[in-house]
Amino acid sequence: MTDEPRSYEQAAGRIEEIIKRLDSGEAGLRETLDLVREGRELVEWCAGELEAVGAGLEELRLDELVARLERGGAAPGGAEPGSGP
Amino acid sequence: MDEANQAGARPAGIEGSQLKGPFPVGEYAAALRTRLREMARIQVFGEVSNLGVRAKAVYFELRDQTGALPCSMWRTDYDRIGVELENGAQVVLAGGCDYYPGSATSSPSFTFRASGLRVAGEGELLAQIERLRRKLHAEGLFDPQKDLHRPALPRAIGVVTGERGKARDDVLAGLGRRGWAGRLVWAFAPVQDRRAAPLITRALQDLAAVGHVDAIVVARGGGSVMDLMAFSDETLCRTVAMLPVPVIASVGHHTDRTLIDDVASVSCSTPTHAAESAVRLHCGDARRAAAAAAGRLERGGRRAVVERARRLTALSRAPAEHVSSERMRMHQRVREMRAAGARREADEASVTRRRLLVLRRQSERLAAASSREDGVAGKQARELSRAAGSILTGRRRDLERLSLALAAHDPERTLERGYALVERRDGEPVTSAAAAREESVVSLRFADGRVGARIDQEEETS
Numbered sequence: 001m002t003d004e005p006r007s008y009e010q011a012a013g014r015i016e017e018i019i020k021r022l023d024s025g026e027a028g029l030r031e032t033l034d035l036v037r038e039g040r041e042l043v044e045w046c047a048g049e050l051e052a053v054g055a056g057l058e059e060l061r062l063d064e065l066v067a068r069l070e071r072g073g074a075a076p077g078g079a080e081p082g083s084g085p
Numbered sequence: 086m087d088e089a090n091q092a093g094a095r096p097a098g099i100e101g102s103q104l105k106g107p108f109p110v111g112e113y114a115a116a117l118r119t120r121l122r123e124m125a126r127i128q129v130f131g132e133v134s135n136l137g138v139r140a141k142a143v144y145f146e147l148r149d150q151t152g153a154l155p156c157s158m159w160r161t162d163y164d165r166i167g168v169e170l171e172n173g174a175q176v177v178l179a180g181g182c183d184y185y186p187g188s189a190t191s192s193p194s195f196t197f198r199a200s201g202l203r204v205a206g207e208g209e210l211l212a213q214i215e216r217l218r219r220k221l222h223a224e225g226l227f228d229p230q231k232d233l234h235r236p237a238l239p240r241a242i243g244v245v246t247g248e249r250g251k252a253r254d255d256v257l258a259g260l261g262r263r264g265w266a267g268r269l270v271w272a273f274a275p276v277q278d279r280r281a282a283p284l285i286t287r288a289l290q291d292l293a294a295v296g297h298v299d300a301i302v303v304a305r306g307g308g309s310v311m312d313l314m315a316f317s318d319e320t321l322c323r324t325v326a327m328l329p330v331p332v333i334a335s336v337g338h339h340t341d342r343t344l345i346d347d348v349a350s351v352s353c354s355t356p357t358h359a360a361e362s363a364v365r366l367h368c369g370d371a372r373r374a375a376a377a378a379a380g381r382l383e384r385g386g387r388r389a390v391v392e393r394a395r396r397l398t399a400l401s402r403a404p405a406e407h408v409s410s411e412r413m414r415m416h417q418r419v420r421e422m423r424a425a426g427a428r429r430e431a432d433e434a435s436v437t438r439r440r441l442l443v444l445r446r447q448s449e450r451l452a453a454a455s456s457r458e459d460g461v462a463g464k465q466a467r468e469l470s471r472a473a474g475s476i477l478t479g480r481r482r483d484l485e486r487l488s489l490a491l492a493a494h495d496p497e498r499t500l501e502r503g504y505a506l507v508e509r510r511d512g513e514p515v516t517s518a519a520a521a522r523e524e525s526v527v528s529l530r531f532a533d534g535r536v537g538a539r540i541d542q543e544e545e546t547s
Contacts, residue, residue, distance in 0.1 A: 009366075022389065027389070039378070043379045054368055060269070062295075
């Protein structure tokens with residue numbers, strides 16, 4: 001997999017396509033191995049996304065975030081906007 | 086009071102109070118209703134809001150900029166007038182005050198009981214909202230939010246709502262239903278008064294800028310048109326329209342329609358529904374689906390490799406199996422050929438025996454015929470033998486005569502009589518003196534041997 005999937009549903013859709021192709025039995029050995037590798041990577045990516053929203057609810061208050069930023073501190077949760085899909 | 090009723094006695098009043106009583110509240114409520122009904126019946130006008138049409142009565146509020154009045158009208162009166170009320174309608178009502186005293190199990194309520202009604206025109210508030218709706222729509226501001234990608238599984242969600250409202254709990258309940266437990270950024274803001282619109286606008290901007298959220302839920306419970314006016318604010322709606330983060334709006338009840346519902350990415354009827362729209366996947370289901378997909382991938386990959394390995398194994402066995410079957414086939418053919426040969430040999434022997442028998446019989450027949458002819462042949466043979474003896478005798482005599490004649494000419498006989506033969510060294514006879522002069526050395530052959538001789542040229546001249 002050369003590119004990160006844009007979203008969870010995109011990754012899940014691609015996994016479905018891969019499984020459908022594998023189930024068809026039409027893929028050659030090389031393609032099969034490539035598809036399985038890509039599928040594993042996508043499943044791992046999806047598992048990471050699910051883990052991020054399953055570890056426990058993290059409740060923050062916007063006014064506190066803003067106040068912290070105005071004081072020069074970093075926002076919790078990292079400073080990578082759009083790090084999700 | 087229950088104790089007092091059970092005791093059948095009025096409780097003592099508040100010590101030191103100069104007021105009459107205490108009276109049973111039901112008795113006082115009934116007196117209040119009587120008094121209110123005695124008030125003069127009048128006409129009032131204002132804008133209809135929070136309209137609810139029930140089976141027995143129609144309820145609504147009549148409102149203007151300075152105050153409001155809870156109103157009701159019996160369905161019989163409402164249906165008789167034949168108008169379709171709607172929120173925002175400007176109306177004139179005729180009626181008077183009324184009071185429902187309630188009971189041990191039902192709540193009391195005050196109402197302006199209208200018996201007459203006239204529609205005075207479109208409500209200014211709703212008309213104002215409608216004008217703004219058309220304006221924003223004409224500017225294409227209903228579309229940008231709809232075009233935004235709304236992730237099915239956001240990592241972080243922002244929520245704009247009142248800090249103490251029920252909407253907050255509803256949002257949490259909706260997220261819980263989805264099994265979602267990610268990062269939730271609360272942006273608490275007033276949702277009703279004059280300060281509401283600018284603060285909500287600011288909260289949305291801050292959430293998009295510093296909250297790192299993937300979706301924003303704007304939630305508020307039900308209310309009158311006036312209560313919800315903040316969510317039809319032009320600045321707020323323009324901000325929502327241009328926000329790069331999808332906004333899911335849930336403002337008022339399903340019958341209410343504010344402008345934020347039009348410009349938002351999605352409009353929902355309840356905060357719970359809004360939370361579920363923000364997280365479209367059920368996380369538990371998604372985890373099970375991911376695990377199942379991983380299993381199917383593993384099985385698919387393994388099956389593809391194993392099947393090919395089996396096929397290769399079968400292919401590798403094929404030549405040996407082919408040779409083996411070919412060998413068996415050849416052996417079978419050899420056995421068949423041997424059997425055929427044996428049969429053929431037996432047949433040939435039988436034929437040969439029959440032919441020998443035939444030949445033997447023919448031979449016997451011929452032998453019998455031959456013995457019959459032997460007599461004739463013997464006679465002829467004897468005649469032939471006599472003729473042959475006569476011929477041989479004649480020829481033997483001729484041969485002796487010729488032999489004698491030949492001996493007379495034999496040079497060896499001449500040599501025996503004392504003559505010598507002159508020969509060159511190569512054995513050729515020298516038959517003349519001239520030939521002898523050409524030779525320097527010659528050979529003289531006598532009957533008993535040879536001797537060499539040298540030619541003397543001098544004797545020639547004498």
